[in-house]
Amino acid sequence: MKKIIILIITAFFFIAVATAQNQSYADSLFGVLEKATGVAKVDALNKISFYYLDRDSEKTLIYAKQAEQLAISGGYKKELISTYSNLGIYYNYKKNFTLSFSYYSKAIALAQLLKDDNLLARCYGNMGNMYSDKGEFEQAIKNLNNAFAIYSKRKDTLKMAIAEFGIGKVYNLQGSYSSALEHYLYVLKLIEHTGNYEIQAKCLLNISTIYSDLGDFKLTIEYLSKAIECFKKINDKRGLAGAYNNMGFAYHEKKEFTKALTCYKRSLILKQQLNDSSGIALVFDNIGTVLCSQGKFLQALKYCLHAVSISDKINDQYHLSNSLTHTGRVYAKLKEYYKAQEFINRSIRISEAIGYNENLLYAYSILSEIYAEQGNKIEAYNYLKKYSVLRDSIYDYKSLQKIENLKFKYETEKKEQDIQLLKKDKELQTSELLKNQETIKRKNTVFFFIISGFILAVIAVVIILNQRRKNEKIKMEKQLSDLEHKALQLQMNPHFIFNSLNSISNYIAKNETETARTYLAMFAKLMRQVLENSRAADVPLQKEIDTLKYYLELEKMQCDNKFEFYIDVDKKIDVDALTISPMLIQPFVENSVIHGIKPKKEKGRINIRFGLEDSYLLCEIEDDGVGRSNKTTEAGSSHKSYATQITQERLKIINKNEQFFIHYKDLNNLQANKTGTLVSFKLLYKQEL
DSSP states (O other), X not given: OOOOOOOOOOOOTTTSOOOOOOHHHHHHHHHHHHHOOHHHHHHHHHHHHHHTTTTOHHHHHHHHHHHHHHHHHHTOXXXXXXXXXXXXXXXXXXXXXXXXXXXXXXXXXXXXXXXXXXXXXXXXXXXXXXXXXXXXXXXXXXXXXXXXXXXXXXXXXXXXXXXXXXXXXXXXXXXXXXXXXXHHHHHHHHTTTTXXXXXXXXXXXXXXXXXXXXXXXHHHHHHHHHHHHHHHHTTOHHHHHHHHHHHHHHHHHTXXXXXXXXXXXXXXXXXXXXXXXXXXXXXXXXXXXXXXXXXXXHHHHHXXXXXXXXXXXXXXXXXXXXXXXXXXXXXXXXXXXXXXXXXXXXXXXXXXXXXXXXXXXXXXXXXXXXXXXXTOHHHHHHHHHHHHHHHHHHHHXXXXXXXXXXXXXXXXXXXXXXXXXXXXXXXXXXXXXXXXXXXXXXXXXXXXXXXXXXXXXHHHHHHHHHHHHHHHHHHHHHHHHHHHHHHHHHHHHHHHHHHXXXXXXXXXXXXXXXXXXXXXXXXXXXXXXXXXXXXXXXXXXXXXXXXXXXXXXXXXXXXXXXXXXXXXXXXTOOTTTEEEOTTSSHHHHHHIIIXXXXXXXXXXXXXXXXXXXXXXXXXXXXEOSSOGGGOOGGGSHHHHHHHHHHHHHHHXXXXXTSXXXXXXXXXXXXXXXXXXXXXXXXXXXXXXX
């Protein structure tokens, strides 16, 4: 598992449109501050405070407090709004949302008192960003919409784009990718002819994060390349460093390791020029993970230890926990298990303290594999259980949260559309009455044409509104369908995991040490494969085949090599380019093993075949087991209803509005001297170019 380094740029645009401010700019501000008095001094203090926001936040607090004291004593209310906004940003950065809300509220109250719409809009924008960071997305969108409405009224295109960018960021954080893209693309349209490359670059960067989350790294790199060109035009080294870092991650995921290292090293040079310690540690860690993927473990260890040292020094707990886990993984690759356990156990303590569950999940999986390699089957089993429980809680919660957010959004938009339709109907009725009164005085011919034209207009408006409403409903239903697909997928993996854990438990109970150790080591590797596959909506067919091989090898060990298996792939199929949804085939293979082969006295055989038929992938699982008609009651409905029923539901979603079937054939009905079962089904696939 590799840590995803995708940064959504969170910029507080609503105090001032961000510019590439450098040290010479800061020096000029200090020059003004030395000579300034009164309002001019407060203004200089505010600008210096804002300058240090992303450079030295403690200096932000010092200068903001000086500005606050001087503004209050001098009665400079307009300048005090900027002071309160700076303090709100500072406490937001420190995650002290109570104080942040307090200062933003004071700023809004003053802006309303002064009836200054421009300052009020900035305050709404800052408040929206605070709610977004706090995770209260409904309030975030409400405040950002307030800012957008004011800027729209003032026809301030640039700041409209900034507010719209903030709204897109909120939807991005919610996982509502289609809505986020819609807002980001609108931002690009608004600033198309303004020449503002900064907002354009950050918008392109965030679009790239969406495609990265969706696993489309080709589009990720395409949008990152556009963002990099924009950052170069404004000489934004911070933006460039972040974009190169993200591009390195994308190339790493595509297994283009040389390009990944090139991008990471470009990012490192920029972060060193910026003296960004946290960023330097991050890139060192990323370079280490690439080198580890290349099998260059000693070089990887050097970079990972650098990352640990820097993060430890600056007390960056988040990045430190990641670097510790990655360092432990490298030590494990070098067979230095004691050091690996030392680093990973420290990572676990930090992750538990800060609530970093995703890193905790990764650490559990590595520890389980280490203990399995050492032959400590009890500890390996315990960490697999921890991994399984935590993984279920993380992904079940995320799926349910996305579904609830989507349902809420759909219901809210539906109500708003109903209100708009009623309002439109009322306006049309009023208009009709007025026009009828006017046309009474006109000749019959004129009256006829006016009424006809009006009726056509009403019909056109109703048709347009109804069509728009239908399109929106279809769009939302499609998103719900996608989420249902993911939720069903998440139900599949725990089923497989707990069945396998039960097998391990049986070996441990029988005290078959060597068998348990071998089985456990193989199962730990399989868990890593399952974890990687579960993160993606689609995986290459080769990965699915590898997962099946791991599973069948484990089942062979459990039943004393009672069967052989063969996997046959049509030569026309490129197994690395053709992608399907993960964990679709395994439940049917499991049925063949448990309910076909195991009840049979003789040695059995399982054949798995993949072929192309029209625009579908044809999957066939054939066994020479006892056949469905000879199964006992226990081998019947309960297992099938749990495993294959879920898979059938997933297939229906995947093949929605397309051809769908699952055929079961009893081979003893087809050939008198042969028993067994043949299961076949088709599913849609994707082909990467």
